[in-house]
Amino acid sequence: xxxxxxxxxxxxxxxxxxxxxxxxxxxxxxxxxxxxxxxxxxxxxxxxxxxxxxxxxxxxxxxxxxxxxxxxxxxxxxxxxxxxxxxxxxxxxxxxxxxxxxxxxxxxxxxxxxxxxxxxxxxxxxxxxxxxxxxxxxxxxxxxxxxxxxxxxxxxxxxxxxxxxxxxxxxxxxxxxxxxxxxxxxxxxxxxxxxxxxxxxxxxxxxxxxxxxxxxxxxxxxxxxxxxxxxxxxxxxxxxxxxxxxxxxxxxxxxxxxxxxxxxxxxxxxxxxxxxxxxxxxxxxxxxxxxxxxxxxxxxxxxxxxxxxxxxxxxxxxxxxxxxxxxxxxxxxxxxxxxxxxxxxxxxxxxxxxxxxxxxxxxxxxxxxxxxxxxxxxxxxxxxxxxxxxxxxxxxxxxxxxxxxxxxxxxxxxxxxxxxxxxxxxxxxxxxxxxxxxxxxxxxxxxxxxxxxxxxxxxxxxxxxxxxxx
Amino acid sequence: xxxxxxxxxxxxxxxxxxxxxxxxxxxxxxxxxxxxxxxxxxxxxxxxxxxxxxxxxxxxxxxxxxxxxxxxxxxxxxxxxxxxxxxxxxxxxxxxxxxxxxxxxxxxxxx
Numbered sequence: 001x002x003x004x005x006x007x008x009x010x011x012x013x014x015x016x017x018x019x020x021x022x023x024x025x026x027x028x029x030x031x032x033x034x035x036x037x038x039x040x041x042x043x044x045x046x047x048x049x050x051x052x053x054x055x056x057x058x059x060x061x062x063x064x065x066x067x068x069x070x071x072x073x074x075x076x077x078x079x080x081x082x083x084x085x086x087x088x089x090x091x092x093x094x095x096x097x098x099x100x101x102x103x104x105x106x107x108x109x110x111x112x113x114x115x116x117x118x119x120x121x122x123x124x125x126x127x128x129x130x131x132x133x134x135x136x137x138x139x140x141x142x143x144x145x146x147x148x149x150x151x152x153x154x155x156x157x158x159x160x161x162x163x164x165x166x167x168x169x170x171x172x173x174x175x176x177x178x179x180x181x182x183x184x185x186x187x188x189x190x191x192x193x194x195x196x197x198x199x200x201x202x203x204x205x206x207x208x209x210x211x212x213x214x215x216x217x218x219x220x221x222x223x224x225x226x227x228x229x230x231x232x233x234x235x236x237x238x239x240x241x242x243x244x245x246x247x248x249x250x251x252x253x254x255x256x257x258x259x260x261x262x263x264x265x266x267x268x269x270x271x272x273x274x275x276x277x278x279x280x281x282x283x284x285x286x287x288x289x290x291x292x293x294x295x296x297x298x299x300x301x302x303x304x305x306x307x308x309x310x311x312x313x314x315x316x317x318x319x320x321x322x323x324x325x326x327x328x329x330x331x332x333x334x335x336x337x338x339x340x341x342x343x344x345x346x347x348x349x350x351x352x353x354x355x356x357x358x359x360x361x362x363x364x365x366x367x368x369x370x371x372x373x374x375x376x377x378x379x380x381x382x383x384x385x386x387x388x389x390x391x392x393x394x395x396x397x398x399x400x401x402x403x404x405x406x407x408x409x410x411x412x413x414x415x416x417x418x419x420x421x422x423x424x425x426x427x428x429x430x431x432x433x434x435x436x437x438x439x440x441x442x443x444x445x446x447x448x449x450x451x452x453x454x455x456x457x458x459x460x461x462x463x464x465x466x467x468x469x470x
Numbered sequence: 471x472x473x474x475x476x477x478x479x480x481x482x483x484x485x486x487x488x489x490x491x492x493x494x495x496x497x498x499x500x501x502x503x504x505x506x507x508x509x510x511x512x513x514x515x516x517x518x519x520x521x522x523x524x525x526x527x528x529x530x531x532x533x534x535x536x537x538x539x540x541x542x543x544x545x546x547x548x549x550x551x552x553x554x555x556x557x558x559x560x561x562x563x564x565x566x567x568x569x570x571x572x573x574x575x576x577x578x579x580x581x
Contacts, residue, residue, distance in 0.1 A: 043540065045561070050539055055486065056508025056561075062487030118560055137541040149521035149534050156538025160558070164513025165482035168521065191482040251532060252521055279521075394536070394544060397528045428543030433536075 012109045013039045013091070015349050016127035018098050018292060020081075021049020022074070022335040023327025024133030026342030029080040031131075032089040034350040039125050040081070040090055041114055043097040043455075047078055049135055050155065051335045053162040067162050067187055069223060073339060096123055097455045101130055101292055102465075107322065113465070115457055122461045129322050129349050132293050133342060136286035136328035139307070139436050141176075141382050142400075144390045145247030145256075146282070154184045154283035167193050169279030173256050175199035175244040177376045178285040182227035182238075188281065189234035196275060197237045199244055199258055201265055201284070201382070206375030213367040219336070220368050244280060245272065245385035253280055259385070266381025285376050286332045287436065290449040293329060296320050300448045303331045305373035306436070308448040314359075315348035316341055324349055333369035337362065383441060392441070393434040395427020403441045415439040415447060428456075497567040498523070505562045512538070512545050512557040515568075523547050523557065527573040547571050 013036075017028045020042035028040040040047075048054060052074040054064040065071035084090040096114040103110055110130050116123040138155040145151065152160075152168050154176055160166050171194045174185040185198045207214060214221060231238060239258065245267050246257040260271035288309050294300065299311040299319035309331035316324045324345040327338035340361040347354045386392070388401030406412040406421040415431070415438045418424055424438050425431030430451050431438070439446040482488075496505040496514050505514040512535040515523055522532035524546050535545040535558045545557040549568055553575030557568075 055488065058491045058508030059483075059506055060489035060491055062489070064486055066485050066487075067482075118555075137539065138537060147531060147533065149532050152535060153537045153542075156536055156558075159538035160513060160516060160535065161482055164509050164516070165486065165488055166509075166513045166516040167482060168516060191485050192480045394533075394542065397526055397531075428546070429541060432541045 012126040012128050013037045014127065015039070015129045015131060015346075016041065016110065016112050016125055017131045017133060018042075018101075018112070019049060019133035019135055019327075020044065020047040020092075020094070021133060021135050021327065021338065022051055023135070023338035023342040023345075024049070024131065025074075025077050025081060026339040027131050027133060027326055027346045028090055028342075029077050029084060030343045030346035031349055032084040033080070034346060034352055036089075036346075036350055038084070038090045039093065039127055041093045041096040041098050041112065041125065043095070045095050047081055047092070047094070048074055050159055051338075053159055055163060055165055059165060061165070066190070069183070069226070070335065073335070077339075091125075093123065093125070098292060099454050099457050100452075101296055103296075103322070110322065113461070115455065115461065120458050120461075122464065129324065131342075131345050131349065132298075132318075132323065132325040132329060133327050133338075134289045134292060134329055136288050136332060137432055138283040139285045139287045140282070140433050141284045141378060142390055142392050142434070142437050143243075143245055143247065143385050144387050145249065145253065147391050147394055148247050148249050148253045149251065150249065150253035150278060151247050151280045151282060154181055154281040155286070157279075157281035158184045158187055161187055161191055165191075167191060167279075168281065169277070170194060171196065171277045172279040172281055173197055173199065173244065173258075173275060173277045174281045175256070175258075176283040176285075177201040177378065178283065179224070179227075179372060179376075180283060180286070182224070182231065184281055184283075185236050186227050186230035186234075189236055190230065193279075195231075195234065195236045196277065197239055197258070198231065199242045200238065200240045201243045201261055201378070202376045203241050204375070207371055210367075210371030210374070213371045216364050217368045220365075243267065243382070243385065244282065247280055248274070253278065256280055261379070262381060263379065264381035265379030266384045284378055285373075286328060287432075287446075288329045288332065288449075290329060291451045291454040293318060293323070293325060294448050294450050295452065295454075296323055298323060298325070302445060303373055304370055305332060305377050306445060307332070308446060315354060316345035317348065331366070331369060332373060333365055337365035337369060340365065378436075378440070380440070392437050393422075393424035393427065393431075395429050395433070396423040396425075398422045398424040398434075400441065403438060407442050412442055414442050414444045418442050494564045496562050499568075499570055507564075509562050510558055511547060511549065511555075511560050511562045511566070511568055514562045515557065523568070524571045525573065530572070546575060548575065
């Protein structure tokens with residue numbers, strides 16, 4: 001096999017980076033520039049992760065930057081990746097989904113197991129240090145009708161647009177919570193969709209409690225103004241303190257009900273109105289993707305947006321010696337922060353002092369991220385828009401009524417017990433879609449991602465693992 | 471600006487100045503859909519206005535791409551007879567035959 005150094009397992013690289021999004025890409029090229037031999041593994045076909053997702057060369061996009069904010073930050077690092085790869089300093093392995101990381105008994109090196117390509121071929125690499133830059137996925141709060149075709153993730157709509165140059169419909173309501181919605185609405189409208197309204201559950205006045213963090217981030221305010229300007233230009237309305245509480249249709253979505261919310265995100269009776277559309281792009285912020293990290297025993301902490309993030313030190317070290325992490329895994333903060341953290345981690349792995357400029361950037365952007373996380377934390381009242389027959393777990397088709405029965409009649413007090421009683425979270429996605437909602441219905445905070453395998457793995461690969469796993 | 475004064479709305483391809491290298495046909499349930507090298511199977515289906523290509527095993531409800539990044543597994547599809555492929559991740563390739571996936575995707579294994 002040409003793409004994997006598995007034929008020579010003794011030759012360990014200095015650093016294996018998992019994920020080629022902003023954090024992993026910045027880390028890999030910085031580490032290579034500091035003289036380390038780096039292996040960069042990524043589940044995607046092209047570097048950039050979800051944020052810098054872009055069309056395949058075959059689609060001939062002359063201006064991929066038209067769909068991006070801060071494209072030059074990516075372009076310069078991608079050029080560096082190519083240069084380092086052709087010089088043999090970085091082994092770049094796209095379409096490699098790492099499913100487990102196993103330490104040597106003496107702790108001196110790590111073995112990373114991946115499935116490669118559409119044929120799910122096994123691939124193994126070894127490195128003396130690991131940097132997890134696995135990013136995040138979208139948080140979804142269910143509502144009646146959210147399983148109808150045409151209801152898609154806001155990030156999903158963005159990903160399909162950036163990567164495939166396609167739209168889910170011609171009249172798209174964008175809904176949920178968080179600044180991503182503004183970017184998504186702007187992209188969809190620029191690409192030709194009608195976006196009648198952005199429905200934001202939080203009140204942007206939540207940011208007003210964090211004026212110092214805002215004032216120290218004029219770039220973020222300018223970014224917000226750019227999105228705001230784009231929305232105005234395309235005639236997109238922004239409704240704050242509102243939610244899509246139902247999607248209507250039979251074979252696909254035809255309209256949504258939008259209602260005003262109180263401070264706790266409870267729909268206010270009598271405020272519902274119907275808005276016609278043929279697609280809905282919905283998302284309620286992002287969830288750090290931590291299964292590889294928690295599988296290694298890395299410590300976690302609760303984040304102000306009610307997700308779980310990794311506990312990291314000033315140099316991006318996890319609690320497990322030899323394992324670093326950067327970007328959204330340490331708490332949702334955006335691409336600029338991820339770039340800075342990736343570079344900090346690379347310096348740390350190389351044993352070099354971290355440049356003060358990077359530390360200042362991280363401090364400033366982390367403060368902004370905390371303000372953002374607090375402002376968009378879901379209020380407890382959102383469960384008020386569920387009906388008994390609303391599927392909460394999309395994979396196993398478990399409705400809210402069955403989950404409430406497990407909690408109220410059968411005594412389930414956490415998502416794990418609900419799962420055992422109802423199968424919610426036991427399907428293909430392993431609770432990635434329903435986890436936050438099930439935890440809220442059980443009255444608890446979400447638990448950290450814990451999945452023994454981070455993606456489906458053919459049994460034959462498991463059978464080839466060494467018997468003496470730790 | 472009203473819809474009338476805005477004229478023909480632009481497409482994603484217009485926005486990025488896209489000139490596809492080649493266009494060919496992807497077979498989906500016997501239909502021929504226009505596809506370009508580099509598109510995922512989900513992107514080809516969305517281009518054709520198709521949003522559902524799977525039915526769930528309990529209620530036979532229609533599903534298609536939801537998360538768009540390979541996390542939700544709602545877009546599972548059968549490609550060249552191989553079920554449970556994530557349409558949002560798998561690149562469309564000339565000669566592929568994509569078919570709607572029903573239920574568990576393992577009906578052919580039933581005894």
